[in-house]
Amino acid sequence: MPPRNPNSEKILDFVVNKGNGIKGLVDTGIETVPDLYILPIEERLLPNNILPYDSIPVIDVSNWDDPKVKESICDAAGQWGFFQIINHGVPLHVLDAVKEAAHRFFGLPYEERNKYWAGNSPTDTVTLKTSFVPQAEAVLEWKDYLSFRCSPRDLESFPLWPPVCRDEVVEYMESAKSVIRKLLEVLLEGLKVKQIDKAREYTLMASPIVNLMYYPHCPNPDLTAGVGPHSDISTLTILLQDDNGGLYVRATENDSWIHVLPINGALVINIGDILQIMSNDRYKSIEHRVVANGSKDRVSVPIFVNPGPDAVFGPLPEVLESGEEPLYKEVVFSDYFKYFFSKKHDGKKSMDFARI
């Protein structure tokens, strides 16, 4: 990484080392985007690269057992890797409450937020961070996030979680559980897996993570990345976004992107790397990115549905049954996770870790 100029070093110290986050920097009243956040022009999302009339599928899941619904889900997972679901059963008030809780947490004074900063937090099940991997990034991402590990064991640390948002996070996670289960059942049935037994359950969904993402308003969002292009390493991600928009999904191998239109009450679903690997490429984990907003503070709440740390995953035997060659080797989830977090967001390069 090239050396940084003294002003960038100062900002890095304030945002990362002192734990103010990008929220703290915006609160100082900055009127321009600091160099530390300015992307080289070839990495910016330019208007010419946005396809204005395209959108990802929207699927009504009021009847999960309808074969047409199942088919739409599996088709969307294969062709798009991204879709929105409506009538999913998670109550609107639960969705609204967790978004409000995110605003409440990031609205706390520095001293209160800082109690949860990585390294200060009373428990490793909740951590406040900024950007993605600041020590590996030449340009930082315009986001802070409070991350909750949410396996049943992790939930034992609930009393140590921030009181301004912990109930809402747990309620959202609990209400989303049946949606997660249904989606995985349908997607696995599409891969000829009849039933999700205990071992499979561990590999598919044992260690969910819920993030409260916060993208404070940015003086010039076109210059910077809220989140750079990446695919998720999860099996599935369930994402609740607010009405500001700003999430873009890669459309083709060329550099074009589709905006994910906010729909009140909808959940955005995307396939993660693990499910692409387990499906031997039947389902696709598609790159996506976020652009911050010029005037509003954006929040989103992804649930990353992750395997247990020591789960081993690879192409499913049911998928390879008819003699198809596996495209991936078997990998331990914690190794894949460490690899992902050892470098900056970099498209779909993490998948090389598992590729044969």
Ligand SMILES: O=C(O)CCC(=O)C(=O)O
């Ligand atoms: O905030 C969003 O809309 C998406 C965030 C995201 O892609 C991620 O955290 O992996």
Ligand SMILES: [Fe+2]
């Ligand atoms: Fe993502």
